[in-house]
Amino acid sequence: MLLLPLLVAAAAPLALPAAQPVGSATLARDAETRWVPFELTPGNQLRFTMTVDGRPATAILDTGVSYSVLSRRFAERAALKVRPGGNATAIGGVVDIGWTPTATIAMGGLTRRGGGLTVATLPAIATGSADAVDLLVGRDLTGGFALDIDYAGRRFRLLPSGRLPFRGFTAPLSISRDRLVYVSEITLGAARLRPMVVDTGDGSSVTVTAGGWANARLPGIPTTTAISFGLAGAVTSTIGIVPTLRLGELTARNVEIRVEPAGGFSDSIEAAGRIGSGFLQNYRVLLDPTAGRMILSPVPHADQPPVRSTSGLLVGVARDRLKVLHVMQGGPAQAAGWKEGDMICAIDGQTIPADYPASPLASWSAGTPGRTVTLRMCDGTERKLTLRDFY
Template structure:
């Protein structure tokens, strides 16, 4: 599958609201929260807000959890105006809604409230939007154990070490109030790096950080991602190695933001996203000052690499071309953003496209010829090749 990674970070949210009181259950260790990975590469699960089920995404790149306006309206929750917040892609309008209880795994928070904003479906790469982005305010006081291989996570008392692995520094930044660490890329030590489970990409750095790393011979192309405030086009390349604390990771996809991009604007060096973290079992424990990573079966394997040069979004029964990658076969063939595909080698786009074998075509073997049926009835043949 080669779908579009999404960026759900919403940093720099105002904090002048009551926090509520959170209690961690004595049996929290047994209260695993099952999740699935969205087509946009985020952790999606179900929790409860005032006793109502809510679909949520775990997003450690968000300082204060964000509730969708749609959910607030359906639950008849009064929303007070809250100004605007900095997000990837620009500014978003926000509000504030008081809550009675918020329940996530073994944690129950009474009182307080949630930031409210519009959460677009496109941000998960699927046709259905979620109700909540679970941010640092709900998880930061605990050890967050994410078992990607078994699609589950849990919240534990800080200081617990439920498994062994390589450690890296971890803290909550004083200014942005999000999880941060640091990496060594090429010749550069980059910090602070936001540890961002809501970012479906792997590693993202600023243009200055990429230049300082000195990786000038790395082949690159372009890609697009979506934040809460809109689209961002970046350069991407695959680097041979990257160091995160005691861990050296191999064959890592790195996304380079344009000059003046989001990371630079909020004075961070970049982000460590779910696209990277999902190769490990991960413990995030900022109170103890550490992140622990235990390699999973996909660690150090070459990342999925587009051979079509098309990044797509799923729109019910069709694929919408969201970006044509620089230097790829699709660019050479004249493909344009906004075009829609209804069949692949004669097969219609299924409802479960993101998890189906059909989705592997865009990163297929070089030399394969794929016949794409556009929704206007025309057909085009695309020969796949490696281009970065």
């Protein structure tokens, strides 16, 4: 199943199963020239190819993960020895983890010799793509260097800490002592929220706790609901769009905010929330925790309002059909009686193509308010849905 842009995925901090050797990571002398190309998945995640013990592996760059995670499927295929490691907290619940030693890991100008990887099941639905990836690249591989992410150019590279390859707005950045992930802070309304996990593996924009949202005191923001998927399952959140948000020197405008329910994942790891790739992709980003800074250089139209659903349906693609994964609160679909699990086989007479997420047809769910869309259900019946603004 493939997630559409309005439905984002989210990875989570994971802990090393036990005290294990961490290996030695070095940068090549020409690391500055060794850009790693990536594709931005429908879940707003950075997907690329690297090598593990000489074998090609598909990976997602995930600064919200403390120790890089290898999929059990890859470990089994490569006949790697996996030691049991107990379990770890992830978005959606708890996942079983293990650990496997590795000889070499390489991406761009970085090579790590020795050490190993956490091992867990990596379902496709949690990584924003039709196909599951082999690896989540976390803080243990990138945290000692400056990470330069050129979202517009769809490429990233690792540089020695202290390098400043471009100018932009500066915000604080460090590695948290407890969770060992990238963290910063934001000002939202009346609230200063910290620590905020800087999480390139989270496809959403900015997520905050229910308490943080209440402390921000932002009356009059229309909200609805949305669903996201983590390694351990689905989470429903409240979403709204705030006029401004401050991140260090940067004032960002028209920012989508997700509000987790009380006692949610951020509360469980004692964080104020997450800054995800849905937000970061509006900038060229330098993450350099050793130097204590994050640099953000806006891309054109960085402050444009985000795409909003006008249908109230969040759907996933299952071959030649769309499955309703969530009906947004207060939207036209909820008013018309749509339910989770409803299956759509055609939109205005067009069947669902294999490349649906990249096709113009996929824009219907955030189309012009007032437009009426005819949806043929997979049971042969037809429904009409009139689009409108609702948050």
